[in-house]
Amino acid sequence: MKHVTFHLPSFLRRVRIHGGEFDSSARAMNRGGQVRLLQAEPRIVRGSTIERKQMSTKTTFKRVALVAVAALGLGVLSVAPSQAAPAGDTLALSATTASTTSGTAATVTVTQSFLAEAGDTMTVTASLISFPAGNTVQPAWSSITAVSTDLGSANVDTATARVAKIGSTTGFVNKSLTLSFNGTVAGTYVIRVTPAISDPASLTPVATFKDWTVTVAAKTVGSRSAFIGVTTIASETQTADATVSVTGAASTTAKARIDVAQMYGATGNETASAADGGAVVVTIDKGLISKTNDYTAGAKSVTTAAGTSGAGGKAAYPYWIFSNGDIGKATITITVGGVALTSKTMTFTGAATAMAIALTSGQPAFIGGTGTTTYTVTATDAGGTTATLPTGLTVKSSDTAVATATISSGVVTVTGVKAGTTTITVTDPATTGTVPAVSVTATVAPVRPTSVDITFDAPSYNVGELITMTVSANMGDSATAQLFTSTGVVLSSSVVASGTAIPSGTSHAIVSGKATYKFYAPAVSGNLVVTATSGGAVDVTTAIVLSKTIAIANPGIDAATDAAIEAFDAANAATDAALSAAEAADLATQAAQEASDAVAALSETVTQLIAGLQAQIKTLAAALAKIAALQQKIAKKVKA
Secondary structure, eight states: OOOOOOOHHHHHHHHHHTTOOOHHHHHHOOTTOOOOOOOOOOOOOOHHHHHHHHHHHHHHHHHHHHHHHHHHHHHHHHHSSOOOOOOOEEEEESSSSEEEEETTTEEEEEEEEEEETTTTTEEEEEEEEETTOOOOOOOOETTHHTTTTTTOGGGGGGSSEEEEEOOOSEEEEEEEEEEEEEOOSSEEEEEOOOOOEEETTTTTOOOEEEEEEEEOOOEEEEEEEEEEETOOOOOTTSSSSOOOOOESSSSSSOOOOEEEEEEEEETTTTOOOOTTSOOOOEESSSEESSSSSSGGOOBBBBEEEOOOOOOGGGEEEEEEEEOOOOOOOEEEEETTTTTEEEEEEEEEEEOEEEEEEETTTTOOSEETTTEEEEEEEEEEETSEEEEOOOOOOEEESOOOOTEEEEEEEEEEEEEESSSSEEEEEOOOOHHHHHHHOOEEEEEEESSSSSSSEEEESSSSEEETEEEEEEESSSSSOOOEEBBBOOSSSSEESSHHHHOOOOOOOSEEEEEEEEEEEEEEEESOEEEEEEEEEOOTOOOOOOOOOEEEEEEEEHHHHHHHHHHHHHHHHHHHHHHHHHHHHHHHHHHHHHHHHHHHHHHHHHHHHHHHHHHHHHHHHHHHHHHHHHHHHHHHHHHHHHOO
């Protein structure tokens, strides 16, 4: 084998020429892992030459690019900056939410900061991006003057007051702005605060927008009230309802007025807006009601939407009431904000349709002898309301021999003539619209009463309970009526008088046929017996003997007594049960003894029977033995 050594100086030079691009040269010099001779093949030589040319071209491009970059860098360094830009800007809100009421503004502090050079400016814009329907206001910078101190008023958007421009000659800028908002309707509002670089305007700030949510509640209604009175009342002074009773005849003149007021805020002096408070609805069941002093606008129900209040935070609404021919008591219902506030009443009166006659208060029911008493006549309309009496009323007595009667201004005077009764009749003589006549029975008592009695207000009483006892007689009023004998009214038990003591004698003060006495029941239970015998002043053939028994109970003692009696009865019942049990035990013992004796007798009988049976068995056995012996003898003889 021959050893050949090759030296390749040209390869080393190529490495030095191309530097790190050895891979291309290597591929040209050593393909397929072969070591080629210095004398290369023509095709191979051409390939390596072409590749070497390509590498030279790439290197040229790179050199040109490096020169261009260097030139550009030198150019930038040699040009001064045309404009500065705010750096490191921040935006902050002192709060993200706020709550307020309609009419009161909410505020938040907005802080914008940045590092500025000469001419650098930024803006802060407040935009309303969400709000309830009906709102009509925008947020505003309440410290707008303070915002513009750096650059002057020309740098503030005073047209909308929602964009504030902030700037500084140089250095760190840190501005705190006050943003305020007062929504016109209740609801939730979202205000977005957005920063921007205004100079140069082509740049984007680092900080992003911030949202501020404001919740607005309806204005607080401190109190609501309504008053009814004459048509001249004013809501500012009316503090109590008036009693209103007017004619129900249709009229275009208002008969009454109602004023409804809504006070806003805890002190009642907050400013109210059109959206504050609640709608007022007023209804009336008789007559008409109107929001204006105009009969033609009257209706059974009217509604007033929530409106602007007057001074002092009071929303006042007047309503006028008119007569339309309705008769009777009218009810006016007032609702505010869908909630019933109150109701008022007034009366529309009409012509009399009915009359009534009754004994005048304080007058005697029995006329004594030639004495007198009076009756009062009243009238009512179709609605049952007191009405004016018809004019020209007449009166007559059915028996002028007993009493006579006269009438004046609705008062009937009856004068007794003799004992008896008579019918007093009052009549409306009108030919049209006549009111039905009314009557009453008048009694002229005899000079001497023909009856006397004693009654009580209850059938029984507890100890110490108040008793009302009435002595009655058919007679005229008398302060010294001698109704009983000298013993007077006798009580079987001691009582404690109260109010009108029982007289010790026979004289009784009779008014309207009776005398009333009040006293307390005795302190012990039992019966209170009241007795009396009519005296000579009573016109009867046979004296009237009165005896009244009133039961007096003591619930406490009676209950204890009843409990003791019940306990005694229970003890007796228990004793009877014990005796019955003892008797049952004796009977059971006797039965057991009898059963034991019977068993003993039976046992003795059985023993005797067994003994007899045993004797019979023994006798039978002996007989059987004899028979067996006899059989043996017979057998022996037969064998023999």
